[in-house]
Amino acid sequence: MSDNVTPTTGAPAYALQCQDLKKAFQGVLAVAGATFDVPQGQITALIGPNGAGKTTIVNLLSGMMQSDSGRMQLVGTDVTNWPSHKIARRGLMRSFQLSRELGGLTVLENLLVAPKHQAGESLFNIFFRPLAVRREERENVERALETLKTYGLYDLRDNRARELSGGQKKLLEIARAVMAQPRVLLLDEPMAGVNPALIDRIGGYILDLKASGVTVLMVEHNLNVVEKICDHVIVLAEGRTLATGKLSDLRANQDVVQAYLGEVINASTHG
Amino acid sequence: MSAFWYYVFTLVFFLFDYFILAMGLNIQYGETGILNFAYIAFVAIGAYVTGAASLPNAAGTGQQYIMGWGLPFPFNLLLGGLVASAVAVLVAFIVLRRLRTDYLAMVLVSLSLVLYDVINNYVPLFNGADGLYNVPQPMAGIFHLTTNSFIPFFAVVTGLIALLMWFFMSRIMKSPLGRTFRAIRDDDGVAGALGKNPFGYKLTSMIIGAFYAGVGGGLIIQFGGSFNPTAWLPGETFVVFAVIIVGGVGNNVGMLVGALVVETLLIHLPAFLPEIPGHPGLIEYIDTMVVGALLMVMLWFRPQGVVPERVRKSAGMLADRARGRGRELTTATEGQGKSGE
Incomplete structure (x- = not known):
């Protein structure tokens, strides 16, 4: 499971490590002992057929669900069953399968909520350190506007x-x-x-994030995208880790072809 | 003072008082999404504590109550707000950790009913069903106020307090804290995934809102000199909800408009109208029906209220930044001047 991973001195080689994760919903095992590692600074794809437990694993990793058993480590720290806000403060962020924007806030405000430990989130600072709050807010607004420019959303900044x-x-x-x-x-x-045009753009953004040192774990069904941008692939089936490695190697793995890739290739051929 | 001005200043008092109450519920419901159906209980706590703290020792008054410290205004009012906030902490730990939306609302209604029964029936606390009365008029001795002159005086005092509380509330709502409250209102799961502790922020919102409720309640007992359980029947919470829904959830100006339309014009103004011959109390019932109908019409045709929640435009933020930069530049220049000296 440690293919192509070169640990840098002093830093953990894996950004995320999951060991025997289990999660059941009313007796049905959605995640049935998943074990995998996500290499630091790389883009890893989490693939598998529908119902394989991919989104449940993302929910477990981000603290939005509690696991029934197993362990999770985030950059060397055990974060098993930590609440989501604590995990986020440790540096793990997530997006959602069905977009969950903060609808009543503007696009700019959505970004301004994100920075951690803002001085202006404390009642004391609002009334007794207004200059520090304003200074930090100014920096955040500037950074948010730059980010919106990067992602092509600048013109929509004032839209809800x-x-x-x-x-x-x-x-x-x-x-x-x-x-x-x-x-x-x-x-x-x-x-x-x-x-398709936006797919390419999003792929480019993800590669940029990797270049800036962010580790990415993405659930994805589009194998062209996985092939193009992912360094490492984890295949899940029935809540378990079926295989890990490069997609090109996994194509030769009969178990993977049977459980998922064959299905996807057939679908794309007939589609 | 003529009866007309007595009515006018009474209405002015209720306008400002309900403005304060509406701001408190708005921060909880309109900004943070906490469906606090027990809001009136916090108003009552503020009223009772403010009254009991300002009354003299209960012995010989013919009433039973705790405290009786003869605490002067505004310290008793402040205490009323703080005790309401302290109770909010307790309530938040009971209900906010696990419950949301309608389940939260149901538990809060239940808590409100429990508190109502306890205060109504346990006489040593706040004199039971008779409630507190003969509460001293604040500052009447200092300014030699008569019963007549107290009404306009206290209406103005309430207006000033409302103005001050509006200033504080606006600062909170425009701050990153207000933005985080609104993020939690929109989706507390997402806010959690962004590193915000939803419970912590909901607790803060409950504390602030309960303080406003407590102060609003304290002003009611100071204005009328009495307060008993008929003044805070659990249904009264929905009058405050009507105020913020009609005015415009999430907007302080809307709170003032809602307080004017619902509380002042629909609830209190008709109370001064002469009774319909042969139908005593009918006007009061018509009032309630009109408020209910107005609520339905607003929710159906204009759910955002008369004054909708403002979109915080980036231009406004940039202007704030420019103002902030200007002020900082001034401060820096002053600093340089001083160091030069």
Whole structure:
């Protein structure tokens, strides 16, 4: 499972490590002992058929669900069953399969919520340190506007987020996560329902994030995208890790072909 | 003072008082999304504590109550707000950690009913069903106020307090804290995934809102000199909800408009109208029906209220930045001047 991973001195080789994760919903095992590692500074794809437990794993990793058993480590720290806000403060951000924008806030405000430990979030600072609050807010607004320019959302900055199209909401979620300066970014189907031109753009943004040192774990069904941008692939089936490695190697793995790749290749051939 | 001005200043008092109450519920519901159906209980706590703290020792008054410290205004009012906030902490730990939306609302209604029964029936606390009365008029001795002159005086004092509380509330709502409240209102799961602790922020919102409720309640007992359980029947919470829904959830100006339309014009103004011959109390019932109908019409045709929540435009933020930069430049220049000296 440690293919192509070169640990840098002093830093953990893996941004995320999961060991025997289990999660059941009313007796049905959605995640049935998943074990995998996500290499630091790389783009890893989490693939598998529908119902394999991919989104549940993203929810477990981000603290939005509690696991029944197993362990999770985030950059060397055990974060098993930590609440989501604590995990986020440790540097793990996520996007959602169905976009969850903060609809009543503007696009700019969506980004401004993201920075951690803002001075202006304390009642004491609002009334007794107004200059420090204003200074930090100014820096955040400037950074948020720059980020919106990067993601092509600048012209929509004053629109309420609920007014955006599906693709724009996907971009907003990524921009919002980036605004929080994550160490690890979980993307749950960032290309779902997105037009081909935007798929390329989002792929480019993800590569840029990798270049800036962010570790990305993305759930993705589009194998062309996985082939193009992902360094490493984890295949899930029935809640378990079926295989890990490079996609080109996995294509030769009969178990993987049987469980998932054959299905996808057939679908794309007949489609 | 003529009866006309007595009515006018009474209405002015209720306008400002309900403005304060509406701001408190707005921060909880309109900004943070906490469906606090127990809001009136916090108003009552503020009223009782303010009254009991300002009354003298209960012995010989013919009433039973705790405290009886003879605390002067505005310290008793402040205490009323703080105790309401302290109770909000307790309530938040009971209900906000696990419950949301309608389940939260149901538990809060239940808590409100429990508190109502306890205060109504446990006489040593706040004199039971009779409630507190003969509460001293604040500052009447200092300014030699008569019963007549107290009404306009206290209406103005309430107006000043409302103005001050509006200033504080605006600062909070425009701050990153206000933005985080609204993020939690829109989706507390997403806010959590962005590193915000939803419970912590909801707790803060409850504390602030309960303080406003407590102060609003304290002003009611100071204005009328009495307060008993008929003044805070659990249904009264919905009058405050009507104020913020009609005015415009998430907007302080809307709170003032809502307080004017619902509380002043629909609830209190008709109370001064002469009774319909042969139908005592009918006007009061018509009032309630009109408020209910107005609420339905607003929710159907204009759910955003008369004054909708403002979109915080980037130009406004940039202007704030420019102002902030200007002020900082001034401060820096002053600093340089001083160091030069």
